[in-house]
Amino acid sequence: MDDTDHRFPCDQCGADLRFAPAAGALVCDHCGHSVPIEGASPRDRPLEELDFRAGLAAALPETEMEEVRRLKCPNCGAEIEIGGNSHAGECPFCATPVVTGTGPQRRIKPRGVLPFALEERDAHKAMTDWLGRLWFAPNGLRDYARKGRRMDGIYVPYWTFDADTRSTYTGARGTVYYESQTVIRNGQRQRVQVQKVRWTPVSGGVARFFDDVLVLASKSLPKQYTDGLQPWDLADLEPYQPEYLAGFRAEGYTVPLDEGFAEARAAMDRVIRRDVRFDIGGDRQQINTLDTRISDVTFKHVLLPVWLAAYKYRGRTYRFVVNGRTGRVQGERPWSAWKIAFAVLLGLILAAVIGYLAALGQQDGGIVLDLR
Template sequence: MPFELTEAQARVALTGWLGGLWFAPNGLLEYTRKGRAMAGIYVPFWTFDADTESNYRGQRGDHYYVTETVTVMVNGKSERRQQQVQKTRWTSVSGHVARDFDDVLVMASTSLPARLGNNLTPWDLGKLEPYAPDYLAGFQAEGYTVSLSDGRDKSHDIMAGVIDQDVRRDIGGDVQRVDSVSTDYSAETFKHILLPVWTAAYKYGGKSYQFLVNGQTGEVQGERPYSWWKIGFAVVAAAILAAGATYLYDPSIFGLPRPDWMN
């Protein structure tokens, strides 16, 4: 798949993402604004298709409410009050769900954080092109370091998460318990593809943080550092505001008399 974003466009996407981070070090945005070079890499992925049939057993929970008398504290005194209390009625269930999966992506490189690479979605795989050396001109291309077998196992883990949601919808009710799911896979196929990613790294506090930009859509994923002095300042400011609000509510909590203007 060819790169659709230039390096300059990828840097704009990364700068926008970094600008939305809370408690980020001041130097983080400066890093991108100074025009530090980003690397364009074709990252290998496996893509898997499969038809699945799943049998499940579980429990359906339906909420209902009963009126109970409880003791509550009101202005420092205990009172007996009636209130509605939620209960759940559980019913054993079993059933069957089916789902066909198309192009489940699994990153096939171990040089980049899998959590980041696998979340660079969405990709428009309809724009995949047959391999041609010209596409790689000026870019790096990584080899596969995740085997087909391991990639297949990871794709099944991804599919299992989707099937779990299908099962819960099929069970219905307000809440669900899934006790067991048995899935049969058929018509399994795979492709190995190269997807365009812009990468950058930032060193802070002796540790390197990586950022990835989808070279097709501009989606950004990254490992973010925190500025602990900013967090500390925010905590102190919040504590001061909370103390001020408590004083306005009841100065006696601090052993102080109530000012005349509050009477």
Template sequence: MTPAEEHRFPCPQCGAELRFSPGQARLICDHCGHVEPVGSAGPHHRPIPETDFRKGLEAALPDTEIEVARYSKCPNCGAEVQFDPAVHATECPFCATPVVADTGTSRHIKPKGVAPFVLTAPEARRAMTDWLGALWFAPSGLQDYARKGRAMEGIYVPYWTFDADTRSRYTGRRGTVYYETQRVQVRDAKGAVHWQDRQVARIRWTPVAGRVARFFDDVLVLASRSLPSGYTQALEPWDLTRLEPYAPEFLAGFRAEGYTVGLEEGMAEARGYMDRMIERDVRFDIGGDRQEIHAIETQVSAVTFKHILLPVWSAAYRYRGRSYRFVVNGQTGQVKGERPWSAWKIAAAVIVGAALAAAAVLGLQYADQQGWIELQSY
């Protein structure tokens, strides 16, 4: 079993803490400027190994793939926040709720890969304020508060990826559309009855059966419930080609969230995605103009998984008694957050809209009156 790691990286020149520099693949010292490379030199690093799903499910993984870390659960959003040994209290990076460190530790499957941060904190903040500025009816005070408020926090969010080989048999029906000519009676505008030919669509059904196969590679499943699914889906897509083999240096200066969605639950979610893709393959294989699927039997084999960490910039603000959460994709700058509303802006828009509508009605009335006067004069 791997002991809990402090993930501390003192500068060899001055002793200050090194931090990972987003987009530069290096550790830097903000005190003396010392730089150390980290990770691969490019996209052609060695492939990240997969782990057998059955072994992970049966807790039969070797000790080298297990870590012991100290996590505390946020009482508000449920995020599993990782603590350094010297830290006893902090704030949840997703909702700003105070979190106190637990005294115990827990066993987790160690991450196999990590996608390092590409965006810096100022770039993430700029993306967030631009997103806020583009929202109609957002409170101006919140935009100013977010721009000048607390710094954004970089956090690595846990995901599972699943690979699987699938072979499916199906039965169903193929529908072919054809047209028949029918002679019908119609009544014209004068009430007279006439005969008219019309084309009526019919479907000719044919029983079918067949097989489809698909290999699924890196089906991505969020391993946390701290953020609503709408948030995480809005941050997609993720560039998994930028995954690096896990090294604690990538976490220097950042925090990591522990997974709360277990391996079995994650695979069940992945199977839902696989089943939808297999159904699409079956419909394509049936062909024709219409398809009916009666049954699909799928054999799943060679299932493997990886536990990976993906980069998210997070900010939580309390503005006039309400909490607002924002997250930014640490690779692309895609933003998602709780939509704020300004009551006075909405009221002003309603008043302006009503005034414009009233002006339009008065204008029409005036135009009608002028037309009537001109007609009377004529």
């Protein structure tokens, strides 16, 4: 995905067009000329899936592959796709200066893209509002973020997996019942109800079709941040078109297809175990054996929109991410040492004052009693 493919000259003035989320079209910031994106309309069928085994064997059709050159960050490992004669820049994920050192690579082309719906100003406001709601956050960082540089719009890579599963199991169903027993408490006999469980052997099977199990294909951001941006409206995925990337960056995937599927399979297994427990029923469940047969595995490489800010503040990097569709914010929790110390000191003072007033109240009460 060469960056030159993401540049679209304006027919009116020759400046670069960019994808404008509010307009849902390519817009020229210089003269205001707007160009609609062809095919960007509601679809009557989902995006076509790719065969998982063919992807593992590097046997996908040539139309599903592309040659890219990427800028790799030596600090966080992010790979940002570049083109032209670009050789240096700053990593949008951790604000580290980076220099390219890799040649062209063949990668699986994105099948779908979820276009940005929020403009940068809206994402920036969502981030600063989020920071403003944090207790004990440094005022300097919040002010720096409000007045700081613009956020970067990044298309983050994900895998989605579909699979048909059929599972058989053996286990036991537990039924809770109570028995009356006599116990001695404080030297006295008492009748109490004691809980017991009656186990009955069971066996059976469950089946489930998994659709679009989402797996992050990047290692540049902590997973708890990206997981916190969910849910994503994957039903609105558009067929990949480079026009959606005009004016934005795209991160290349660094989680291979097989590793992505291993994570998806773990997520599927958790759901299957939940299905089995529901199928067993009763008050308690035991799963002794569980065998799952998986078939018809397919996948897609998709790009999801994230607004990103990375600020270096007092020698430390703080990263914040905003869902480019919903405005949901996640990031590193900054703490202000002096605010925490002040709060602790204030708490000690309040505790001392309350204790002093309580002591005075007890003394006054004693005097009243003596007078009577």
